[in-house]
Amino acid sequence: MASPLLEGSPIPPTIEWMGEHIRLIDQRKLPDELVLVDVYSVEQLCELIVELAIRGAPALGAAGAMGIALASVQGRDTAEAGLLLKATRPTAVNLAWGVDRALAAADPVAEAVRIAADDVAVNQAIGAHGTAVVPDGARVLTHCNTGSLACVGWGTALGVIRSAHDAGRQPSVWVDETRPVLQGARLTAWELQQLGIPATLVVDSMAGSLMAAGEVDLAIVGADRIAANGDVANKIGTYSLAVLAQYHDVPFYVAAPTSTIDPATPSGSDIVVEQRPGAEVAEVGGVRLAPEGMAAQNWAFDVTPAELVTGYITEEGISDRIE
Numbered sequence: 001m002a003s004p005l006l007e008g009s010p011i012p013p014t015i016e017w018m019g020e021h022i023r024l025i026d027q028r029k030l031p032d033e034l035v036l037v038d039v040y041s042v043e044q045l046c047e048l049i050v051e052l053a054i055r056g057a058p059a060l061g062a063a064g065a066m067g068i069a070l071a072s073v074q075g076r077d078t079a080e081a082g083l084l085l086k087a088t089r090p091t092a093v094n095l096a097w098g099v100d101r102a103l104a105a106a107d108p109v110a111e112a113v114r115i116a117a118d119d120v121a122v123n124q125a126i127g128a129h130g131t132a133v134v135p136d137g138a139r140v141l142t143h144c145n146t147g148s149l150a151c152v153g154w155g156t157a158l159g160v161i162r163s164a165h166d167a168g169r170q171p172s173v174w175v176d177e178t179r180p181v182l183q184g185a186r187l188t189a190w191e192l193q194q195l196g197i198p199a200t201l202v203v204d205s206m207a208g209s210l211m212a213a214g215e216v217d218l219a220i221v222g223a224d225r226i227a228a229n230g231d232v233a234n235k236i237g238t239y240s241l242a243v244l245a246q247y248h249d250v251p252f253y254v255a256a257p258t259s260t261i262d263p264a265t266p267s268g269s270d271i272v273v274e275q276r277p278g279a280e281v282a283e284v285g286g287v288r289l290a291p292e293g294m295a296a297q298n299w300a301f302d303v304t305p306a307e308l309v310t311g312y313i314t315e316e317g318i319s320d321r322i323e
Contacts, residue, residue, distance in 0.1 A: 006120055010194040011148040012036075014059045015066065017113050020073055022066045026053045027149055031190035041074075042067050042081045049088040049095075052181060056150025057094040057224045057260050058119050064098030065112035072108040079103065091233055091274045091301050093225040093262045116152045122257045123154035125315035127163030130220070130255055133311065133318065134164035134171055138217040141174040141207060144235035145187035146222035146255065157220040157255040158188060160313060165197050173199040174210060178235060180280045180298065204237050211248035219245050220313075223256040230306030230322040231268030236299055242308035254304075255313040261322060268303035276300045 006013055012034075015024040022039040028051065029035040037053065039045050045067045048054055054063055064085050071081035082099045089095050098115055105111035134140065140161055144150075147158030155162060164171050173192055178184035185201055192199040202210065210216050219241055225233040232238070232254050245252040265271055278296030282288060290296065311318050 006153045009148070009153065011153070011191060013116075013153050014056075014149055015054060015062050015116065015152055017066055017069060017109065017116065022063075022070060024048070024054050024063070025149065027055065027187060028053050030149075031186050039070070042071050042076065042084055045070070046084050046088050049085070055183075056145065057092045057222065058123065058151035058156065058257060059149070060089060060092050061094030061098035061259060062112070062116045062119055062152050064095045065102040065108070065115045068099055068102035069109040069112040078108065089274060090272045091224050093265075094257075094259055097259050119152040119257070120154055122315040123151050123156060123159045124163070126156055126255055126257065126313055127154065127159040129315070129317050130160030130253070130313040131164045131167050131169065133218065133251065133253060133313070134160065134169050135217060136169050138164070138169065138171045139174065139215060140171050141176065141210065141216045141219040141241070142188065143176040143184065143219075143221050143238055143241055144178045145183040145191070147188060147191040149187050149191060150222065155191075156222045156257070157253075158191065160220055160253075160255050161197065162195060165195065171197065173197060174207075174216060175199050175201045176204050176207060176237065176241075177201060178237065179204055180284075182284070183235070207241055208244045208248075211244055211250050216248075216250050218251040218253065220253045220255055223254050223260050224301060225265065225271055226254070226256060226261045226312070226322060227265045227267050227271060228261075228263045228322065229267045230309060230312070231271070232304045232306070232309060233268065233271045233273070233301045234304065236302050239302040239304045242304045246308050251310040252308060253311050253313055254309050258314050258316060261314075268305065271303055273302070274300040
């Protein structure tokens, strides 16, 4: 049940409700091949979420709701399914948000389909508002993957760039590779190629030098959770970019739906940061780089203080604070 708003898009919906099961893009296979996976159980969906076959805060919101829908049509205990789904990724607030919305609905299937459709519309609204901060010919730095693949469709931070491109602003993109899982190199680069937007891949540690050389006009990132005070949890490396951007006087924007704002979390210090396996750091594509037995720490996210954020771009507009 793809959104009509995605008609003609070169990138298919990241996740869809197929009547009695779920179909999603297996992001582990990109950029080599575009593979669609049919999901028939909550346990299978949980495994795919943990293994990052589907990821990105808005996409996880839809996945959470569809997981409850799946449990519902199969006559399973939906509350139990909700606990399983929420346990997979503790930092991304949209996952729990999607689960809770479907659990509270009289018809979980209809609610899941509604969340998916709304996601595309919300992201396009974020893009329309965000175009205002993208000057003609802007060189935009982005981190992780915040495009169609991170959502049901269109994208948040990358959706802003996409909307600016469609509006004739002719942006180009510096794509952070985003270690350790390389969502920038594998996913963002692939999406930008599909969309025909000029882009150049760089190692994460090159961002500061690019800013110092005057090669970055603005940075736009997404968010996995925004605390009530405006602190932002996002892919590891975002905090470093924000510090560099402030030092070099480069505007630093966060693009996310209002569903990513968590009023129940007072500040960034209250956000639980997911700890992922050290093998993701010690290996690339299954090839080990570090010596056997070497310890590796792998925090999946970091927290950027609100004072480092130039503005928040949501479907409601652009603001310099969270209210």
